[in-house]
Amino acid sequence: LNPVELARQMTILEHGLYRRIRPFECLDKGWTLKDKELRSPNVLRMVRLFNRHSQWISTLILQQPDVKLRVQTIENIISCAEALRALNNFN
Numbered sequence: 001l002n003p004v005e006l007a008r009q010m011t012i013l014e015h016g017l018y019r020r021i022r023p024f025e026c027l028d029k030g031w032t033l034k035d036k037e038l039r040s041p042n043v044l045r046m047v048r049l050f051n052r053h054s055q056w057i058s059t060l061i062l063q064q065p066d067v068k069l070r071v072q073t074i075e076n077i078i079s080c081a082e083a084l085r086a087l088n089n090f091n
Helices: 003-020 023-032 041-063 067-086
Strands: none
Touching (some): 041 067
C-alpha cells in the first residue's frame, strides 16, 4: 500500500468518527463508567478504531517471516505515520 494514500484514507475515516463526538461525551471520563455506551458512544468508537489500527500494524510487522521484510514493513509504517502527521492526524 502507498503510505500517503493509506494515511489519507485513515484520516478520512477517523475524521468522520471524530466529528460525531459531542462535548458532553468527554465530561467526567464518561467512557470509563458503567454506562459508557450511553455516555460516550463516539469516544468509544474512536478508541476501538485506534485499537484496531494498532493491532493491525502489530500483526503486519509480526507476520513477516524474516528480518528484512519486517524492516521494510516498519519503514512503510513510519512513512505512513509521517504522512498522518503532515495531515494533522495525531490519532
